[in-house]
Every structure is written in structure tokens, then in C-alpha cells.
Amino acid sequence: MPSPRRNADARPLAAAASSSSSSSPGSPGSPARGGGGGGGGGGRFEFQSLLGSRAPGADPACARLRAPESPVHRRGSFPLAGAGPSQAPAAALPEEGRMDLNPSFLGIALRSLLAIDLWLSKKLGVCAGERSSWGSARPLMKLLEISGHGIPWLLGTLYCLLRSDSWAGREVLTNLLFALLLDLLLVALIKGLVRRRRPAHNQMDMFVTLSVDKYSFPSGHATRAALVSRFILNHLVLAIPLRVLVVLWAFIVGFSRVMLGRHNVTDVAFGFFLGYAQYSIVDYCWLSPHNARVLFLLWNQQ
Numbered sequence: 001m002p003s004p005r006r007n008a009d010a011r012p013l014a015a016a017a018s019s020s021s022s023s024s025p026g027s028p029g030s031p032a033r034g035g036g037g038g039g040g041g042g043g044r045f046e047f048q049s050l051l052g053s054r055a056p057g058a059d060p061a062c063a064r065l066r067a068p069e070s071p072v073h074r075r076g077s078f079p080l081a082g083a084g085p086s087q088a089p090a091a092a093l094p095e096e097g098r099m100d101l102n103p104s105f106l107g108i109a110l111r112s113l114l115a116i117d118l119w120l121s122k123k124l125g126v127c128a129g130e131r132s133s134w135g136s137a138r139p140l141m142k143l144l145e146i147s148g149h150g151i152p153w154l155l156g157t158l159y160c161l162l163r164s165d166s167w168a169g170r171e172v173l174t175n176l177l178f179a180l181l182l183d184l185l186l187v188a189l190i191k192g193l194v195r196r197r198r199p200a201h202n203q204m205d206m207f208v209t210l211s212v213d214k215y216s217f218p219s220g221h222a223t224r225a226a227l228v229s230r231f232i233l234n235h236l237v238l239a240i241p242l243r244v245l246v247v248l249w250a251f252i253v254g255f256s257r258v259m260l261g262r263h264n265v266t267d268v269a270f271g272f273f274l275g276y277a278q279y280s281i282v283d284y285c286w287l288s289p290h291n292a293r294v295l296f297l298l299w300n301q302q
């Protein structure tokens with residue numbers, strides 16, 4: 001028999017996560033069972049994304065969740081918020097297993113936030129395809145995508161560094177180069193760890209990507225935009241209208257990621273936060289004029 005307490009906890013979660021789903025929790029088509037996958041777009045798909053955004057079957061952890069009939073698998077499985085009566089009976093579980101099935105307040109809050117994130121991101125993805133409601137703005141969004149891409153920023157910085165004829169300029173550009181490399185490294189690391197899939201409505205037609213770029217958390221464009229704009233504002237003397245433009249550019253690049261369907265809102269929000277924080281790291285580890293000069297001379301000798 002399923003534990004009534006467990007079901008009472010689980011139902012509001014399933015409802016919050018898949019407001020458009022007509023399935024009852026625990027039914028074979030229920031969102032919590034994560035069946036289907038693909039880009040279906042109904043509540044069912046969204047809840048599956050919510051539980052880690054991975055294709056069922058691709059991940060052994062998911063396979064465990066889908067095999068509650070095995071007592072071995074039941075034991076160590078992750079608490080499934082939407083588990084319904086057809087899932088593992090709580091009475092048959094060991095004590096610690098039953099406690100796992102009680103989602104914490106933080107868990108509920110996090111799942112609700114992610115459900116809102118998926119819903120909002122889908123609504124805002126108005127340029128995700130040529131036939132989307134704002135599909136005609138897609139070329140402009142792609143231009144913004146290139147303006148925040150790693151390659152133009154890396155090549156541009158390298159070019160300016162080689163052309164620069166002042167030590168002050170070289171110092172700033174060397175630090176910018178390190179900042180861009182640090183950004184690439186940290187984003188790749190987090191993407192590889194979190195492994196959140198890009199939204200189902202995204203078309204994977206991006207300009208030069210790394211292997212981790214099949215994942216979406218955090219948005220590399222958002223981190224770069226925040227990092228570079230903070231860097232520019234701190235190290236270039238610009239008139240106020242230009243400073244405003246730099247900040248606007250960063251926000252528009254971030255927003256365009258969601259409009260293009262490349263990212264969920266939380267990917268971009270965290271990306272902004274990370275990029276902003278990265279600048280603080282760069283500032284803290286700022287390569288001194290002396291070290292920048294030594295590095296530049298060493299590199300030029302090769």
C-alpha cells in the first residue's frame with residue numbers, strides 16, 4: 001500500500017511542475033514517470049526536464065527511477081517528488097528510504113522555481129525557429145549571438161594585444177585574455193558538472209561550439225557579456241552614453257539567448273551572476289604591469 005503521507009506531499013509538486021498535464025500522478029503517462037522525452041512540449045515533457053533535464057534511459061539514475069519494482073533499485077533511489085501509487089510502496093521501503101521520499105521545503109521551492117523557469121523560457125523563446133512568432137527577428141538575434149561569442153572576443157583581444165604599442169594597453173589586454181580563458185574554463189566545468197540539456201525548442205545551429213555546449217547551464221554568452229562589460233567599464237575611459245550602451249549590450253545578449261530558445265531564464269540569470277563574480281576574481285588576481293611585461297616579452301621571443 002502506498003503511504004498516504006507520501007502522496008499528499010507529492011501531488012502538489014506534480015501539479016506545480018506540470019500545470020498543463022492532464023495525467024494523474026503515478027499514472028503511466030504521469031509527468032513523474034518521465035516517459036516520452038523528445039520535444040513534445042506538453043506538461044509531461046517539462047516535468048521530465050525538471051528532474052534533471054536528461055533523456056530517460058541515457059542516465060543510469062533515471063533508469064533506477066523507472067524501475068521501482070526492483071527492491072535493489074528502490075533502496076538507494078533519489079526521492080521522486082511526483083511518485084504516485086504505482087511507484088514503490090513506502091511500507092516496503094527501509095526506514096531511511098521512507099524519509100527520502102519526504103521532499104524538503106527547499107526541494108519543493110527549487111522544483112517550483114524550475115517549473116516556472118521552464119514555462120517562462122518556453123514563452124519567451126519567440127525566435128526559437130523561423131516559424132516562431134518573432135521568427136523574422138532571428139537573424140538579428142544571431143548577430144547578437146556572434147557579438148558575445150568566445151571566438152571574436154579571443155581573436156579580437158589577441159589582435160589588439162599584438163598591435164598595442166603601450167605597456168598599459170598590453171597589461172589590460174593580457175588580463176582580458178586571461179579573463180576570457182578563465183570564463184571558458186569555468187563555464188565548461190560547470191556545464192559538464194550540471195549537464196542540463198538545452199531547451200527542447202532550441203535548434204542546434206550555433207556558430208562554433210565546444211562539446212560541453214550541448215548543455216545549457218550556465219549561459220556562456222551571459223557570463224562573457226557580464227564579465228566583459230564589467231571589465232570594459234572598469235578599464236576603459238568611456239563617455240556615459242557609451243557606458244550605458246555597454247550595459248545594454250550585455251543585457252540584450254543575455255535576453256537574446258532565451259528568445260533564441262538556446263537557454264532557460266535561470267541559465268542566463270546564473271550566467272550574469274557568474275560573469276560578474278568572475279570579474280572580481282580577475283581583479284583580485286590582476287597580473288601586475290611587471291608580470292604582464294615579462295609574459296609578453298617571453299611570448300614574443302618564441
Ligand SMILES: CC(C)=CCC/C(C)=C/COP(=O)(O)O
Nearest residue numbers: 150151208209213218219220221
Ligand atoms: C569555441 C569557443 C572558443 C567558445 C564557445 C562559445 C560558445 C558557443 C558558448 C556557448 O554559449 P551559450 O552557453 O550561451 O550557448
